[in-house]
Amino acid sequence: MKMYQHNPDNCTACTACVSQCPVTAVTRKFRGPKMVGPALERLRLSQEDAEPSLEYCSNCKNCDMACPSGVPISTLNMLARAKSFKNRKHSLGEELLAHGEKMAKLAVNLPGGAFFANMGMHIGSGLGLMRMVGITGQRSLPAYAAESFLSQFKKLRQQIFPDKVVFYPGCFINYNDPQVGMDFVAVMQANRYEVIVEEEFVCCGSPMVVTGYLAEAEQHAEKNSELIKKWREKSVPVITCCTSCGLMLKQEYQELYDIEGLAENAKNLYDACEFLLLLADKGKLNTQFAALEEKVIYHAPCHLRAQGFGLPALDLLEFIPGLTVENADAGCCGLSGNYGFKADKYDISMDIGERLFARIKGSGTATAVSDCGTCRLQIAHGAGVAAVHPVTLLRQAYQR
Amino acid sequence: MRESDVIVIGSGFAGLIAAAAADKRGKKVTVLSKGVGTLTIGGGTIDLLGYGNDGRPLANPAAGLAAIEPAHPYKKIGSPAIYAAIKFFLAICESAGYPYLGRLEEMKWIPTAAGTLKPTCLVPKTMDTTCLKSAHTVYAAGFQGLKDYYPHLVAKNLSKLPGYDKNYEIVMVNPHFTDGRDVSALDVARWLDTGTGRKECIRQLVKKVKAGAVILMPPVLGTSPDYQVLEEMETALDCRLVETVAIPPSVTGFRLRSMMLNYLKTAGVRIIEQVSVARAIMEKGKCLGVVTQNIDRERTYYAKNFILANGGFYGGGLRAEPGQAIEPIFNLPVEAPAKQEEWGNRQLFSPEKQSFAKIGITVDNKMRPLAPNGSIAIENIFIAGRNLRGYDFCFEKSGNGVALASGYQAAMSV
Ligand SMILES: Cc1cc2nc3c(=O)[nH]c(=O)nc-3n(C[C@H](O)[C@H](O)[C@H](O)COP(=O)(O)OP(=O)(O)OC[C@H]3O[C@@H](n4cnc5c(N)ncnc54)[C@H](O)[C@@H]3O)c2cc1C
Ligand code: SF4
Ligand code: SF4
DSSP: OOSSOOOGGGOOOOOHHHHHOHHHHHOTTSOOHHIIIIIHHHHHHHSOOOOGGGGGOOOOOHHHHHOTTOOOHHHHHHHHHHHHTTSSOOOHHHHHHHTHHHHHHHHHHSTTHHHHHHHHHHHHHHTTHHHHTTBOSSSOOOOOOSSOHHHHHHHOOOOOOSOEEEEEOHHIIIIIOHHHHHHHHHHHHHTTOEEEEOTTOOOOSHHHHTTTOHHHHHHHHHHHHHHHHHHHHTTOOEEESOHHHHHIIIIIHHHHOOOTTHHHHHHTEEEHHHHHHHHHHTTOSOOOOOOOOEEEEEEOOHHHHTTSSOOHHHHHHTTSTTEEEEEOOOOOOSOTTTGGGBGGGHHHHHHHHHHHHHHHHHHTOSEEEESOHHHHHHHHHHHOSEEEOHHHHHHHHHHO | OOEEEEEEEOOSHHHHHHHHHHHHTTOOEEEEOSSOOSTTTSOSOBOOOOBOTTSOBOSOHHHHHHTOOTTSHHHHHOHHHHHHHHHHHHHHHHHTTOOEEOOTTOOEEEEBTTSOEEEESBEEGGGOOHHHHHOSEEEEEEETTBTTOOHHHHHHHHTTSTTOOOEEEEEEEOOOOOSSSOBOHHHHHHHHHSHHHHHHHHHHHHTTOOTTOEEEEOSOSOSSSSSHHHHHHHHHHTSEEEEOBOSSSOHHHHHHHHHHHHHHHHHTOEEEOSOOEEEEEEETTEEEEEEEEOSSOEEEEEEEEEEEOOOBTTBTSSEEETTEEEOTTTOOOOBOOSSGGGTSOSSTTOSSOOHHHHOBBOBOTTOOBBOTTSSBSOTTEEEOSTTBSSOOHHHHTOHHHHHHHHHHHHHHHO
8 A cells, every 4th residue: 555645635725835836826827736736636536537638737736735734735636747648648748858868879889979969959950840749949958978977986986984875876967967976975075975876777758748648657666766775785874966856755755656565665764954954964074174165055956855854955065165155046946847847838937937047046146056957957048157066166175 | 863843744824924933933843744724725914813703803803812712722822922912923024025903902903805804914025915994996906817816895785884885986907918818816916027018007007096095906916025116106106006915826826925934044944845754762751863755755843843844633743533633743632523523513604613613722821732632742742723722713713823923932942
């Protein structure tokens, strides 16, 4: 039996979720979390009824955070979305956006693959090919790194320590932003931890779940869960640097799937910054930081806030002398995984992000910090400033 | 080990005020919060005390306070702290650029969407009705498609009330929402947040209203805690605008919550969302920390003092179980009639307070929970808001008032 039940009757129709949903706020095409989630779920339990506006939910989870009654609204939406694909086919764009891992593997495994793939995306975008399949041409798809994280990691000579952690890189860090993974490894090394990377890990499944490929994502959940279990049994913590992967592995697996050991696994999964802050609590964090005379602005990803341990990066960055960190506190960035890459969601995504962009631009800082890879993409695109993961700043401060 | 001076459990109005007041005293504050509390559902007005024990409207809240029964939270808190709490709150509003109006010696009667008047005490400037006194013409404005808001009903019912016999005219604004989605006041407010929305609204109204009149509106004058929309529209129309009280989602409550959150975050208060506090770690009658239970694992947060502001039966601060009411985190004593049949008064709209509404935690004048024998149940816990014993906020109209005064008093005691 799944630990988490999806009982729409817990909803008291209080509308708290409606008041906090960023998509409802900027477009009237979406009927809102209360209606599309619990209210229609009651109908869906008795009859098959596709609600067209369901596609507008970005799975950002602000509704879940607002609800006083613990209704897992966003997950009800994702389950209903998957159901709706019983009677219709995915578009080519959806197919592509859900399977970033597959595409990346194809691209980087060819000689010079990343280069040509990036070029192809560029040309494709220029020719309007992306738009033809429903992917926006107004922003570029994240480029592939010349060398994946896994490949760089394998060449790395680590110092061996008795304390070990397993790193779950996730697709974005592995293929698009490997530097975050490398920075994480360096930070753990500075804290006398050896990092193990489990090569068998697969995409967490988040892009599939939001695109309605629930069964396929379940296979990924099974595979990853088995590996997490293996490390759990050896008492080695598994750590993510990507907030959406973290949320998926810990929470959404439990909400969506009936796989053995999920609840136990969740106890062994950590967000990188939370893990480091726990080290600090035990007096074990290496605080030999050099000063970084810099002012940065921090953006809290929705998928981090939804995990219910606050914003550990803010506490952690306080250890770096000279660094001034301002909390943007401007809500959702709007990109929400692959949501803002869809041609018909681009404007919604940018409208949601407007508050954050204005806040960042107004702050006069040249660097933004955020734990989520797609938030960083959106910040760079919308606010025009470089955005880094908190571990990158930590690494810089260790190196000086 | 990280330790806060104060942990506030719950981010409803009581928790937000408690956090702000404790921060002001230089304490290191952490807020642990699940859900957004009742502010975004209920109105953003601060009802202090509207009706006396006999169900009759009071001349003013201060007069009612003088005659309040001993078990009432206000009696425990005492007048000086209530005055101080109001002053503290008004100062926050002022510094945020969203000043509230009102004082304890004055009852404000504000119009509702049903065309009735409701008593309150502190209101945003958008709900200031003084301009109605001298007004000859009052426009009752509506928005096409806005759910459960009928300007003709507002006008018809209000016109029968003393002081409201005005020349009413109905004006409708069309926000051009062409889709099938229900229109809420929040939707209209978001439309008016935009420059184009305001322009369009003004364009439609300016043709229909005479300068110098008052326009009664649903609560739609923007979502941010400032008066930009109000001022821009008043200037453009040369009219005074008054927002009425309407059904949820509450725009005025939304503004108030945003204002408080901005204040807290700017002050550096840590707010941890999406956590459910499950139990406490106790040692020698003191609470050392509270344990949150999330889908992944438990986490412990340590503090010197704790303010319990997690609401009543609605929201989870109190729980009803067969034959008893419980407080689920610390298992504090909750006073409730022994027989559950006696919790409710059979007449739902009876002229007496409902005993279930008065169920709650008994406290001393520092808001510390008391055991049945009158001793302090736990030294370093302080109670604020809806979970207090001895008042029926719905009957007496005192919800946010008790939240404000008790949140403040709890923070003064830590
Ligand atoms: C529909 C409605 C309309 C109202 N209108 C008005 C009005 O116009 N004027 C007025 O003065 N009053 C009004 N009230 C009353 C007023 O809203 C409340 O009395 C007052 O705001 C209560 O505040 P609170 O902070 O005590 O509780 P709440 O606002 O209920 O906040 C409690 C918070 O604690 C959280 N919580 C609960 N358990 C836990 C836990 N275990 N861990 C962490 N967090 C937890 C809850 O999720 C919630 O966020 C209204 C109430 C309702 C329901
Ligand atoms: S997950 Fe986000 S977009 Fe979807 S209903 Fe909830 S708040 Fe709205
Ligand atoms: S916040 Fe929760 S209880 Fe309130 S309407 Fe939304 S789903 Fe229902």
